[in-house]
Each structure stands twice: as C-alpha cells, then as structure tokens.
Amino acid sequence: MKKSIVLMTGLCILSLHYLYSQGSPDYDGGLKVKFNEDGSKYLRVISWAQVQTTYNDNVADDASSINFNLRRARILMFAQINSKFLILTHFGLNSxxxxxxxxxxxxxxxxxxxxxxxxxxxxxxxxxxxxGLHYFNGISRLNNQSTLNIMTLDNNRQSWSTIGLTDQFARHIGIFAKGKFGGLQYRIAVNDAITNGLDAREPEVNGAAVYGGRRLIGSKDAGKVIAGYFDYNFLDQESNFLPFKVGSYLGGKKVFNIGAGFFLHPSGSVYADGTGELHGEDVSIFAIDAFYDSPLGENGAAITAYATFQSNDYGRDYLFSAYGTGSMIYGHVGYVIPGDKTKTRFQPYVSYGSNSYDAVDDNRNILGIGINSYMSGHNSKLTLEYKNEEFGDSTGTLTLQAMIYL
Incomplete structure (x- = not known):
C-alpha cells in the first residue's frame, strides 16, 4: 500500500513497554509518526512538565516561605527507519x-x-x-533514573553522583555499549570528562582534593571516565531499549532485580602537596542495589521498594555540595492503595538516605514522606512530599508537584 505519514496514538513498537512502565490505562503507547504500514519506521515524541510549589520556613526574614518552580520542561524524540539504528534527541530546561x-x-x-x-x-x-551525548550511566539504577516515573518527588540527589562534576546534567559525551544475556542486562561507557565542572575551586596546599583533574592537569591524564552498570532480572524482564530506568510500575509488572555498578575517573581529583605541586587522585564510585515492584493481589494494590549501598571516593577529604568521599545508604518503599485502576489511585511512600563523609563528623540524613495521586498513571499525577534534611542544621521543605506527560 502507498506509504503515508499517520499521526496516531498507539501501535508503537514498544507500546506494551510504555503502557506497563507508566501504569496509565489511557496512554496506550503515546504519540507516534508512522512512516510505513507496520510501524517499523517511525518517529516517537514525548513531552512532559513538572511544576512545583514549595514551602520552607528556614529562610531569611525578608524572603518568602512560598515559592514556585518549573522543575522540568522537556521534549524527547527518537526515530528508526529500520531496527539496525536509532537516533534520539532530548532537550528542555530545569528549575x-x-x-x-x-x-x-x-x-x-x-x-x-x-x-x-x-x-x-x-x-x-x-x-x-x-x-553522542548520552545517559547510559554506571553506578546504580538511580543514576540512570527516568524523570517520567520517579516514585518519590524527585530522584535521590546523591545518586546522580557525577552531575555537574564530570558531565552535563548527568550526561557525558562518549561511546557506549548495552545489551543483555538472558536475564543479565549491561551498559558500559567510555566518555570525556567535562573541563569546566561545578567544582571550580583551586587546591589549597596540604588541603582537601578538588574535582578538576581535566581542568588543572590536562586531558591526557585526566580526560576520560569509564562507567558501567549490570543488573539481573529474576522475574519480568525490563526493557533496556532506552537507558531510562523506571521508578515505579504501579503493579504493571512483577520485577525483582539486583544490580551493581561503577564509575572510574583516573586523576579526576587534584590535591596540592606541601610545596604546592599538583597531583591527580583517582575517583572511584561503586554501588550495589536491589529493586522490587509487584502487584499485591487482584484489587490494584502494589508495592515498590528500592535499596542501595554506595562507596564514594572523590579524593582525599573531598566535600562539595551534596558530594563527598565516604559512603551512602539509601532506600524507599511505596504502597499503591487498592482501588479501581481506571480511577484516581494513591501511593504513600517513605524514603531515607544517610551520607557519611570523611571530611566531617556529621552525616547528611534525609527523610522524605509523601503521597502520589495518580489521575492517569504517571501521565497525570500530583505529589505532596515533606522532606527533612539534617546536616549540621535541620531543614524541612514541603512541596506540591503537578506533572503531566504525553
């Protein structure tokens, strides 16, 4: 039959994957431009927005406690003309x-x-x-987290372990390989480290390391990073067509995975000895994690649970923003309350993370308590979360977020 361009919702090659992963009864595969009759040649488009209202009483006397934030506004497109190759483009803004x-x-x-x-x-x-500029990251599931279907209000900040330090918003320019052997999925990458990262400090004599190896000692010794993540799918197999890991299936799949990953940056950090001479220090980050998501009975109830341990070596006594040499434990669990899947569903959840740093005695402890209201799966949801962070001082923030993606 004559080829045509048909704008349609549904019949995407991966429609079942997207339906299950997002948990929406209305989505049916999303928006697709089909270039042939069987849909094997296509352009897929996804658009989403997350809008927040936050309340924080720990502000200056002349500052407002209530503020508004466009957390994310994104468009993602990918296309194939045959199954041998694919191009993906993703752009937008944040915060x-x-x-x-x-x-x-x-x-x-x-x-x-x-x-x-x-x-x-x-x-x-x-x-x-x-x-290209890609998101096939190492370390953990949360370092590969999709922002379309996070169970908590947002990703655990410390799990995006190199954001702005070696990459552009958790993306590197480099090459990657990904695939699977039965239930074992893998992704590995070799990338360029960013030259002008967020850590713009200069090393102090006999002081702590700073993350600026490529900037301070050059790309020959400190220019490349290597990363990988491997997870074994014991139950339902997750898709690895794209790198973005699902946060909660809302009972649409029965998944139990155990994973392990790494990130290595030779001479990524730099310190100055007693004479002021600069020396590179290798950055190494390792993590193990487990993810479970399953329906509970036939009444729409479901559970989502995740836990990880991560060892972080950014160099001697490194501490910058949320990141530091030490270790991290993090976990969250959510429960979808039984009910009609075609109507609004509720998912209370709790998260907890504790980060230890070699440079200081205090741990950074973060507790989150929230609830999701799914009006159409992840495609239309409201999230209310209270987060308390203790790191020297204690800060509490209440945030309401509205999200829609198509």
Missing amino acids: LNSGTMSPVGKGEGSQLFFHDVWAQYSIAENHTIGG
Whole structure:
C-alpha cells in the first residue's frame, strides 16, 4: 500500500513497554509518526512538565516561605527507519524560577539545552553500540533514573553522583555499549570528562582534593571516565531499549532485580602537596542495589521498594555540595492503595538516605514522606512530599508537584 505519514496514538513498537512502565490505562503507547504500514519506521515524541510549589520556613526574614518552580520542561524524540539504528534527541530546561528567569528569556537559567543526542547501532540480537551525548550511566539504577516515573518527588540527589562534576546534567559525551544475556542486562561507557565542572575551586596546599583533574592537569591524564552498570532480572524482564530506568510500575509488572555498578575517573581529583605541586587522585564510585515492584493481589494494590549501598571516593577529604568521599545508604518503599485502576489511585511512600563523609563528623540524613495521586498513571499525577534534611542544621521543605506527560 502507498506509504503515508499517520499521526496516531498507539501501535508503537514498544507500546506494551510504555503502557506497563507508566501504569496509565489511557496512554496506550503515546504519540507516534508512522512512516510505513507496520510501524517499523517511525518517529516517537514525548513531552512532559513538572511544576512545583514549595514551602520552607528556614529562610531569611525578608524572603518568602512560598515559592514556585518549573522543575522540568522537556521534549524527547527518537526515530528508526529500520531496527539496525536509532537516533534520539532530548532537550528542555530545569528549575526555572524567579531567581533564574531573565527579562526576555535569554538568561542562562531560561535557556533550553540538549540533555541527550545520540545514535545507536544494533550489532547483534540484544546488543547495541552507540555514541553522542548520552545517559547510559554506571553506578546504580538511580543514576540512570527516568524523570517520567520517579516514585518519590524527585530522584535521590546523591545518586546522580557525577552531575555537574564530570558531565552535563548527568550526561557525558562518549561511546557506549548495552545489551543483555538472558536475564543479565549491561551498559558500559567510555566518555570525556567535562573541563569546566561545578567544582571550580583551586587546591589549597596540604588541603582537601578538588574535582578538576581535566581542568588543572590536562586531558591526557585526566580526560576520560569509564562507567558501567549490570543488573539481573529474576522475574519480568525490563526493557533496556532506552537507558531510562523506571521508578515505579504501579503493579504493571512483577520485577525483582539486583544490580551493581561503577564509575572510574583516573586523576579526576587534584590535591596540592606541601610545596604546592599538583597531583591527580583517582575517583572511584561503586554501588550495589536491589529493586522490587509487584502487584499485591487482584484489587490494584502494589508495592515498590528500592535499596542501595554506595562507596564514594572523590579524593582525599573531598566535600562539595551534596558530594563527598565516604559512603551512602539509601532506600524507599511505596504502597499503591487498592482501588479501581481506571480511577484516581494513591501511593504513600517513605524514603531515607544517610551520607557519611570523611571530611566531617556529621552525616547528611534525609527523610522524605509523601503521597502520589495518580489521575492517569504517571501521565497525570500530583505529589505532596515533606522532606527533612539534617546536616549540621535541620531543614524541612514541603512541596506540591503537578506533572503531566504525553
């Protein structure tokens, strides 16, 4: 039959994957431009927005306790003309608020930028290589977390373990390989480290390390990073077509995975000895984790649980923002209350993380208590969360987030 371009909702090659992973009875595979009759040549488009209202009483006397934030505004597109190769483009902005807006939308915080642009090629059944600005990260499931279906209000911040230090918003430019051997899935990557990372400090004599190896000692010794993540799927098999890990299936699958991952950056950090001479220190991060998501009976109830232990070596006594040499434990659990899957569903949850740092005696402890209201699975939901963070001082924040994605 004559080829045509048909705008449609449904009949995507991966429609079952997206239906189950998002838990929506209305989504049915999303938006697709089909270039042939069987849908094997297509363009897939996803768009989403997350808008927040936050309350924080730990502010200056002249500051408002209530503020608004456009947490994410994104568009993601990927296309195939055959199963041998794929191109993906993902752009948007993050955390647009009164402090990052500009009068005519040209300020740094107002700008759209590319999150991902990569091409990938199938070299054998279930095995793919690719390159570009990509999100095939190592370390843990949460370092590969999708922002479409996070169970908690947002990802555990410390689990995006290199964001802004060696990458652009958790993405590196490099090459990757991904695939699976039965139930074992893998992703490995070799990437360039960013030159101008967030840690712009200069090393102090006999002081702590700073994360700036490529900037301070050059790309020959400190230019590359290596990362990998491996997880075994004991029950239902998760899709690894894209790198983004699902946060909660809402009982749409029965999943139990155990994973392990790493991140290595030779001479990624730098310290100055007693004479002021600079020396590179290897950065190494390792983690193990487990993920469980399952329906409970036939009445719509479901459980989601996740736990991880992570060892972080950013260099001697390293401490910058949320990151530091030491260790981290983190976990969360959520329960979907029984009810009609075609109506609004509720999922209370709790999360807890504790981060220890070699440089200080205090741990950073973070407790989150929240509830999701799913009006159409993850495609339309409200999240209310209270988060308390203790690190020297104690800070409590209450946030209401509305999210829609199509």
